[in-house]
Amino acid sequence: MGKVVVVTSGKGGVGKTTSTAALGAALATFGQNVVVVDFDVGLRNLDLVMGAERRVVYDLINVVQGIAKLPQALIRDKRIDTLSLLPASQTHDKDALTEKGVARVIADLRRKFDWVICDSPAGIERGATLAMRHADIAIVVANPEVSSVRDSDRIIGLLDAKTVKAEKGERIEKHLLIARYDAARALRDEMMTIEDILEILSIPLLGVIPESLEVLHASNIGSPVTLSNTSSAPARAYMDAAKRLKGETVAMTIPSDKKGLLDRLFGRRAA
């Protein structure tokens, strides 16, 4: 039986979709059987970030409503054959997701895959609560910024209250993924440090993704950043995070894009 992971944050634009794609692809490159599921009904984007937007025929809602069978809706990645995508619907709205239907689809996916990674919509409404409902593990994505950290705190509260695991009195495994981190700014006390955020949210750290131009580049070309440039700083950070998710012990570092001395000195001007 596979593990169900929800990638969530409360706040929008912090990197949920990027992280879902990058972690899913990373786990798939390790030979795991992975499906990434877009729960952002009406505002789907995971297909675009994965580069599969032209291959969407059926979607999550169709499967939930029984119009399509699960295998018809799953899109196999062209780069890695152990990676699949279940897209969200662009036309329906989130009310089309029924609690029962979602439970059935997640149970089916759990049987088929090692990892079911659910990309949650922003907010704390129905779409977000359904995305987290059946999760064994939650990855809370936060940026080192006050509104994101506050929303993460709220989401952590919801995870402890509204998930099936929580309702059964079990503990849902929660991990923090800090994205868009700028170590230099944190050093100058312009940005909250990792320690600051951990002290406030007090859940274990899964990884730190440095701010990087590579992330935009990857989404431009429709590839998870862990596939587009495997040696880039965010790719290495996501790879490490994926290994930790698998249970491996990997020393916590914040990868940086390698720069020569001249780049360091003149980097800003040259850019």
Added chain:
Amino acid sequence: MNFGFFRRRGPASVARERLQVLLAHERNFCGKPDLIAVLRDEILAVIAKHVTMEPDNVQIKMDRGDSVTMLKIDVEISTSSSTAVVLRETRRSTRAGSGASVRPCKSSR
């Protein structure tokens, strides 16, 4: 607890401290997620039972300090003779370890 004394007080330290204060409150209040809204509605319902008032003439303010939270509710009650009387209720709560207990302490007027 934190090393504020030794740290430069840059904007990130300010952010951290603001968040710590805010979330300490939200978590306490979050045991009852909308405690403020519940208090507001119940207090107003009690007043509305006895006097007529316009919902627009109600001001609710909260001021969260480090150790004390002030909830101020100003209700303007229209009297038959079109002059307005302001009833002010002040609620104070001391923030003790777990859960914010709201108990009446002082009421002016």
